[in-house]
């Protein structure tokens with residue numbers, strides 16, 4: 681049995697596609713809105729939406745733009761990073777240390 685992953689169109693936020701591989705995002709043409717868009721891993725999007733509804737106190741969530749919010753969500757979902765690993769500087773989310781590759785499934789936050 682395959683374990684399909686769901687990816688959601690970041691333009692219309694409605695269309696989803698399934699792929700057998702697990703990655704943070706992919707870029708395909710959305711058949712719903714007709715745009716060549718980034719489709720984000722739906723697990724990441726669910727985290728993003730949860731923070732939109734209930735912003736985390738650890739970081740200055742409201743200062744981030746949507747892309748940055750998605751980056752933070754992606755790091756939280758797809759690595760072992762926690763909110764304490766992020767610093768909000770000049771409106772940018774930074775993971776601080778060198779990025780661990782997220783493709784390995786369980787990436788190390790490095791200490």
Ligand SMILES: [Zn+2]
Nearest residue numbers: 689692710713
């Ligand atoms: Zn779309």
